[in-house]
Amino acid sequence: MAGNLAGLAGLSAAVLDRAPAVFDLPRAIHFDAHIMRILQQVGLAREMLPAVRVWKRSTFYGVDAKPIRVHDWPSDRPYGWDAHYLFYQPMLETVLRSALGRFPHVDPRLGVEAVAVEQFDDHVSVTIRDVLSGEPRQLDARYLIGADGAASFVRASTGIRLLDGDFDEPWLVVDLRCAREIGRPNESEMFCDPARPATRVPGPGNHHRWEFMLLPGETPEDMQRPESIRALLAPWVSMEETEIIRASVYRFHSLIARSWRCGRVFLAGDAAHQTPPFLGQGLCHGMRDVQNLVGKLAAVRAGGPTEQLLDGYEAERRPHVERIIDMAVAAGREICILDPVEAKERDTRLRRAAISGDLPRTTFQGMPPLTGGLFEATPGAGELFPQPYVLDGHGRLRMFDDALPPRVVVVALGAAVPEIRATTDRLWVPIVAVDDPAIDPAIDPPNSPTRTLRTQDEAVGDWFDQHGARFAVLRPDRYVHGTTGSADEAMAMIRAACGYFPHTD
Numbered sequence: 001m002a003g004n005l006a007g008l009a010g011l012s013a014a015v016l017d018r019a020p021a022v023f024d025l026p027r028a029i030h031f032d033a034h035i036m037r038i039l040q041q042v043g044l045a046r047e048m049l050p051a052v053r054v055w056k057r058s059t060f061y062g063v064d065a066k067p068i069r070v071h072d073w074p075s076d077r078p079y080g081w082d083a084h085y086l087f088y089q090p091m092l093e094t095v096l097r098s099a100l101g102r103f104p105h106v107d108p109r110l111g112v113e114a115v116a117v118e119q120f121d122d123h124v125s126v127t128i129r130d131v132l133s134g135e136p137r138q139l140d141a142r143y144l145i146g147a148d149g150a151a152s153f154v155r156a157s158t159g160i161r162l163l164d165g166d167f168d169e170p171w172l173v174v175d176l177r178c179a180r181e182i183g184r185p186n187e188s189e190m191f192c193d194p195a196r197p198a199t200r201v202p203g204p205g206n207h208h209r210w211e212f213m214l215l216p217g218e219t220p221e222d223m224q225r226p227e228s229i230r231a232l233l234a235p236w237v238s239m240e241e242t243e244i245i246r247a248s249v250y251r252f253h254s255l256i257a258r259s260w261r262c263g264r265v266f267l268a269g270d271a272a273h274q275t276p277p278f279l280g281q282g283l284c285h286g287m288r289d290v291q292n293l294v295g296k297l298a299a300v301r302a303g304g305p306t307e308q309l310l311d312g313y314e315a316e317r318r319p320h321v322e323r324i325i326d327m328a329v330a331a332g333r334e335i336c337i338l339d340p341v342e343a344k345e346r347d348t349r350l351r352r353a354a355i356s357g358d359l360p361r362t363t364f365q366g367m368p369p370l371t372g373g374l375f376e377a378t379p380g381a382g383e384l385f386p387q388p389y390v391l392d393g394h395g396r397l398r399m400f401d402d403a404l405p406p407r408v409v410v411v412a413l414g415a416a417v418p419e420i421r422a423t424t425d426r427l428w429v430p431i432v433a434v435d436d437p438a439i440d441p442a443i444d445p446p447n448s449p450t451r452t453l454r455t456q457d458e459a460v461g462d463w464f465d466q467h468g469a470r471f472a473v474l475r476p477d478r479y480v481h482g483t484t485g486s487a488d489e490a491m492a493m494i495r496a497a498c499g500y501f502p503h504t505d
C-alpha cells in the first residue's frame with residue numbers, strides 16, 4: 001500500500017520484500033470502510049469488491065450458548081462503503097502488488113532482504129542482499145519506511161524498543177475451505193464459553209476461519225496436531241468435505257514501539273504496533289499508517305514544513321492506534337474469561353447493558369478521530385469526513401473522493417460559498433457546496449480556477465449541524481483539518497492547511 005500511495009503521489013520509491021511472492025496464508029480477514037476508501041484512493045476498490053464479503057453482524061454467545069451481545073453494523077454508508085468487509089489477505093496483497101506496475105517511478109524488488117541501515121544528514125542508506133545469490137547492494141533514499149512486520153529488522157536497527165501492553169494469550173487459528181454450507185449463520189460468532197473461548201468468521205467464498213483459545217497447560221505443538229484440530233472442529237464441520245488451509249498458534253498480544261520515527265526512518269504496520277485481533281484492526285492500522293505517512297512525505301516534497309509534517313505522523317497515528325488497541329484488549333478480556341462464575345457475571349452485565357429488542361444489541365463503536373498533530377482545535381477536527389456523492393461540473397454524480405483532486409478542499413454550506421471565494425480562488429482550493437435550493441447553481445464566477453461541486457446528502461448537512469459549523473477544511477487524506485462558522489476563520493484555516501499540504505500543480 002505504501003508503494004501504491006507513493007506511486008500515486010509521484011514519489012519515486014523502491015519496495016523491498018525478502019519474500020519472492022505474496023505470503024499465501026491469510027492472517028487478517030477483516031477490514032473496514034476506511035480501508036476500502038484508501039483502496040479507492042489508490043484506484044483499487046472496484047478490483048477488490050468482487051473478492052470480499054460484506055460483514056453485517058457479529059454475535060457473542062455466553063455460558064448458556066445464548067446471545068449476550070449482537071453487533072449490527074449500520075447499513076448507512078457515511079464513508080461511501082459498507083462498514084465492514086471480510087476478505088482473503090493473499091488476494092489483497094496480490095492486488096496491491098500487481099498494481100505497483102502502474103508506476104514507472106516505483107521499483108518493486110522481491111527476494112531482497114534489508115540487512116543494514118545507515119543514516120546521513122540528507123539520506124538513508126540501506127544494504128540489501130539478494131536472498132538467492134547473497135549478493136549485496138546499496139540503496140540510498142531520502143526516507144525509509146520500515147513496514148517489515150512484527151519482527152522488524154528496521155526497528156531493531158534503530159534500537160527502538162517495543163512496549164508491552166500486558167495482554168498475551170495463545171490462540172489456535174484454523175483456516176478452512178468447506179465444500180458446502182456449514183449450517184451456521186452467515187455472520188461471525190464469538191463463543192464466550194469459559195470451557196473454550198472460540199470465534200468463527202465466514203470469509204469470502206468458501207473460506208472459513210475458526211479461532212480457539214489455548215487453555216492453561218496446552219501447548220502449541222499439541223494443539224496444532226491434526227487430531228486436536230479435528231476434535232475442535234468436530235462439532236462444527238464434517239472433515240470429509242473440508243480442506244484445512246492452515247492451523248497455527250498465534251500469540252494475541254498488544255505491543256507498541258516506543259517511538260515510530262528515528263531521523264529519516266519510520267516504522268509502520270506491525271513493525272510499529274501489534275494488537276490482539278479481536279477487532280480485526282492490525283492490518284487496518286498499517287494501511288492508515290502508510291496513508292498518513294506517505295501523504296506527509298508527499299507534502300514535504302511539495303515544500304511543506306518538513307519537521308512538523310514528519311513528527312505529525314506519530315503524533316496523529318499513535319494515540320489512535322493506542323485507543324483501538326485498548327478497545328481490542330478490553331474485548332479480548334471479556335472473550336477470554338475462563339472462570340465460570342466470572343463468565344456468568346459478564347453475561348448478566350452485557351445482557352443488562354443491551355439496548356433493546358429480544359436479543360441484546362449494541363451498535364459498533366466507530367473509529368475514534370485523530371487527536372494530536374496538524375489539526376485545528378475545533379469541533380470535528382481529526383474526524384474522517386464522510387464521503388457523499390457529489391455533482392461534478394459536468395452534472396455527473398460521483399463519489400466525493402473520485403471527484404476531487406488529492407489536495408486540501410473546503411466543504412461549505414451553500415449560502416456561505418461566496419464568503420471564502422477570494423481565498424479558495426487564490427490558492428486553487430476546490431469547494432464542495434452543501435446544497436441549498438436557494439443558491440443559484442451558477443455559483444462560480446466566470447474566472448474562477450476551480451468548479452464548485454455540489455452535494456445534497458442529508459448526512460453531510462447533519463454533520464455540519466452536529467458540529468455547529470458552516471465550513472469544514474479537509475486535508476488531502478480527507479480528515480477534517482478544522483471547522484468554523486466564520487468565513488475569516490475558514491480562510492485562515494484554508495491557508496494553514498495549504499501551508500502543511502501544499503500542492504504543486
Ligand SMILES: Cc1cc2nc3c(=O)[nH]c(=O)nc-3n(C[C@H](O)[C@H](O)[C@H](O)COP(=O)(O)OP(=O)(O)OC[C@H]3O[C@@H](n4cnc5c(N)ncnc54)[C@H](O)[C@@H]3O)c2cc1C
Pocket residue numbers: 016017018019027028029030031112113114115147148149150152153154173250268269270271277279280281282283284285286
Ligand atoms: C490470526 C490473526 C488474525 C488477524 N486478523 C486481522 C483482521 O481481521 N484484520 C486486520 O486488520 N488485521 C488482522 N490481523 C493483523 C494483520 O495480519 C497484520 O497486522 C498485518 O498482516 C501486518 O502487516 P505488515 O505489512 O505490517 O506486516 P507483515 O504482513 O508481517 O509484512 C511484513 C513484510 O516484510 C517483509 N520483511 C520482513 N523483514 C524484511 C527484511 N529484513 N527485508 C525485506 N523484507 C522484509 C516480510 O517478508 C513481509 O512480507 C490478524 C493477525 C493474525 C495473526
